[in-house]
Amino acid sequence: MCICINCQYVDRCSTYYAVEAQHLQPHLTESPDFEATEPSINVNIRQDGDVIEMEWDVVGCESFLAEPGKWSRLRPGELLPT
Ligand code: SF4
Numbered sequence: 001m002c003i004c005i006n007c008q009y010v011d012r013c014s015t016y017y018a019v020e021a022q023h024l025q026p027h028l029t030e031s032p033d034f035e036a037t038e039p040s041i042n043v044n045i046r047q048d049g050d051v052i053e054m055e056w057d058v059v060g061c062e063s064f065l066a067e068p069g070k071w072s073r074l075r076p077g078e079l080l081p082t
Contacts, residue, residue, distance in 0.1 A: 002057040005071035037062035
């Protein structure tokens with residue numbers, strides 16, 4: 001799971017914006033104004049028959065600033081992104 005969902009910058013960060021795009025998720029912001037320092041992205045590739053799925057997760061980041069539950073507070077009642 002992406003560490004960004006518990007990061008204070010999740011609704012401003014250009015890296016998380018790119019992850020949302022990869023997951024075809026709606027963006028928390030259309031104009032990210034924060035650049036993360038050295039984010040590490042883990043890409044999982046799964047094949048199910050002819051379908052290839054890619055899952056992008058930020059697994060480390062110098063800019064991470066803990067704010068537990070930040071994503072959930074912005075999207076109350078929605079399932080956490082995988
Ligand atoms: S952990 Fe890093 S990449 Fe993720 S939202 Fe926070 S600053 Fe951005």
